[in-house]
Amino acid sequence: MSEGVQVVGIYVRDQQEALEFYVKKVGFMVHTDVRNGDYRWLTVQYPGQMLFQLGLFLPGPPTIDAATAKSVNEVLAKGAMPPLVLEVSDCFATCERLRAAGVELIQEPVERYGTVDAGFRDPSGNGWKLLQSRRS
Template identity: 65%
Template sequence: MSQGVGMVGLYVRDQDEALEFYVDKLGFRVHTDVRNGDYRWLTVQHPDQPSFQLGLFKPQEPVLDAATAQTARAIVAKGGMPPLILDVDDCRAAYERMSGRGVEFTQPPEERYGNVDANFRDPSGNGWKMIESRRGKH
């Protein structure tokens, strides 16, 4: 029997805005984009990691009640969710490429703890830490 995490959901304020950011600026690809009334199931995946999906979901009813949805939107907008990690081969090169596509970084690449990392946020306020992967490096 095989098991593993196949998708992680992320709350976003506007799914079209999030789709544009993740596809056009970060280079993800659309996996699923279907609607059921006002509800939209939207997932993207990194081209180098096709077995994993990132769900871009709007905090809304019927999944959440109205008050909880409003609270969730406020927490995301303030950057209160745990950061996501994006592994890259070369942090400085990825920073230059992504900055050129309009990604706004909250911290440029810095070397610390024997690694290079940078921080950015998506349009909804979700924080990302981009870390230079040490896989295959000695």
């Protein structure tokens, strides 16, 4: 039997906006986009990582109650969520591609710790670190 993490979810304020950001600007691909009433199960994948999905979920039922969802949205708006990390082969080139696609960097590429890293946020405030592979 094979077991492992398949989906890691993040909360977003607007699923359509998040979908367009991750697909059109960052380069993810849609994996699953299905609805069950008002609930939308939306996942994307980074090319080459076919066993791992990033879920783009709205805070609220059925996973959390409305009061908690309000609090989560407030935290998202402040950009207070811990960053996710995206490994890239060339941090400088990736930043140029993202910038050209309209992504605002919150940290320009910096060489440190024997590698290069940079940062950006999605439209909901989720932080991302770009980390250049040490293999590069």
